[in-house]
Amino acid sequence: MYFEIQRNAEISLSKQIYLSIVDQIRSGFLQEGMQLPSVRDLSKQLEVSLVTVVKAYNELEQDGFINSVQGKGTFVNAERKAAADTQTEALPFNWQLSVQNYLPRSQFARFHHVPEKIHLSSSMVDPGLLLNRPLEREIQQILSENPKIFSQYGEIQGDSQLRNAMYEYLKKAEVPAEPDNLLVTNGSQQGIDLIARTFIGPGDVVVMEAPTYPGAIDVFRGRGATILTVPVDHSGMRVDILQHLCDKHKPKIIYTIPTFHNPTGVVMTSKRRRQILDLAQSIQSIIIEDDPWSEVYFNKKPPAAIKSMDHYGHVIYLKGLSKTLAPGCRIGILAASGSIFNRLLAAKANADLGSPLLTQKILLPFIQSKKMTDHMKKLRTALRIRRDLVLDLLSQHSPDGVSWVIPEGGLNLWISLPSWIDTNLLLLEAKKQHLSFLPGSACYPVEQENHHLRLSYSYMSEQQLHQGVTTLCSILHSEISSKKLHDHSPYF
Structure with missing residues (x-):
């Protein structure tokens, strides 16, 4: 069982223990009826005082997450396990509980595909x-013209034709990115993961909006990042609070969803986009600009991306194509520059040696034409x-x-x-x-x-x-x- 404790964080150690256990319950790692470590064992494991662990356990029990049974131990409460769908492990697999893992949480995956009607x-x-019939016809045409496509690997960086098409597409959106500075990923989620595994290690400071996209939280927590949060108002991330955090902690990464923010739906103003970029430049931080659906606007077009103002390579821009075009293709685009891009390309090579070629070729005609x-x-x-x-x-x-x-x-x-x-x-x-x-x-x-x-x-x-x-x-x-x-x- 993995517990994440950061001694330089602003949140107390007992609260960190509390939140770590809640996250693992809500992620399904700790299931109903499972026994938690004793107060003494957890105190020794985390090198904290008994009082700290007792305080965390008392708060967990008060909020209904655990039950303490005299003489037996402390167990996850079946009535308050936060809607985890998985059942208690069968007896033959109970030995697996002794195998250490390093996943502090993985909540979002549990809500991605659910059985509810x-x-x-x-x-x-x-x-x-979505474009089901046109995509079907495109697959048939590709296979007819190139029946050996299943026998071919694509480029690690991504199909050059697709990168050229996305260069033209992004240029219309005022996102400056040459084809050589584009990386095709297996959806935006892989882009977030590549950035995290390349630039984030235990204790590195990441600033995120609160609330924000759960899939990104899961990735950054998995890297052991110290996460600091900035609330969102009707104009996006609060720059005044971000300024205070930047002055005090100098974060390595600032993660933001400025356009139709997930989950609140708000749009960051152009002024705040400029201010956030100025802050990142002043402290040499990286901005991750996640843009899953800026094309899905109901009235006027949203402001130009932060990346459109980036002249020194501080912004890593993520554009998802899965949500709005073809989820089954799992295609995303990452735009970066300089040595940051080179290192991300190396991380992509280590991860999978490149995305599937067929799915990239399928989307190409749509991005190149008026169909999109x-x-x-x-x-x-x-x-x-x-x-x-x-x-x-x-x-x-x-x-x-x-x-x-x-x-x-x-x-x-x-x-x-x-x-x-x-x-x-x-x-x-x-x-x-x-x-x-x-x-x-x-x-x-x-x-x-x-x-x-x-x-x-x-x-x-x-x-x-x-x-x-x-x-x-x-x-x-x-x-x-x-x-x-x-x-x-x-x-x-």
Whole structure:
């Protein structure tokens, strides 16, 4: 069992132990009924005082995550295991618990594909809105013209034709990146992982927005990074707080999703983009600009990317093509320059020696032609209709005390509930009615806020969205009514 403790962090050691155990429970690494180390053993393992571990265990038990049984030990509480779907390991495999791992958390993967009928937990686009038939025809044509393509490796950096096409595509978006400075990745997630394994080691400081994309949190935590967080307001990352952190800690990486932020949907202003770049330049930091869906705007185009202002190679730009074009192809583009790019290319070679050639060739005709523009236009219209439907349903059916951010693009809606509602527990009730969403706690790298949830309106049909949102609102009404009844009971 791996516990991550950082003695130079601003958060207390007992709180770090608490959060590490909660993360492992919510990631499914610690399952219901599993026994935790004794206070004495964990104190010795982490080289902290008994009082520190006792304080963490007491808080975990108070919040319902663990149970202490006199004379037997401390165990993960089955009633508060945060909706983990996996079951306790069968007896023949119990020996595996003695094998050490170094994964502090992996929460996002558990919400990517779920069995629930109404799937609102992952930012995916309804397959019916994507280019299925054209892609099928393109595969057939490629195989007809080049039947040996399955016998060929692609370039480690990525197919040169695709990189040239993406150069032209990104140039229209004011993202400066020569073909030689583009790297084809297996989706943006691999891009994040390549950056982390190249530049982040234990104790290196990474600044992230709070909340942020859970998949990035999982990667940076896995590298042992000291993560500091900056809250997001209606204009994006709070630059005043970022300035304070930069002055005090000089972070190595600043990770941001400035356009249709995941999960809140807000758009960072041009002014803040400039300020963040200026800060990174002043302290010699790297900015990771994650851009999964800037083309999916519902009104006006968002501001130009931070990368468009980058003249000294401080920005590593990630553009995902999977979400909006072809998830099955798993194609992403990384743009960087100088020695940073060279080192990332080496990391890509170490990881997989290059992405599959066939999937790159399939997307090439769409990026080179007007098909891409036409597809994005239709996708924007379809997703705006679904967003508006969800907003209307929430306005009609949600109880008092529920609020949300209206996204001007992207795939997600960020919903805030009364502070006493824990959306991890709410998810357990939702699953009983075959409904899933992403609990907001998965989106916080350090201190967790449990009363938010991310609802993705892009994957389900309008009929399913109607059913899902009305069901969610009904569950919320029941929770709030039960709380009111409890608060006014003469027996409490």
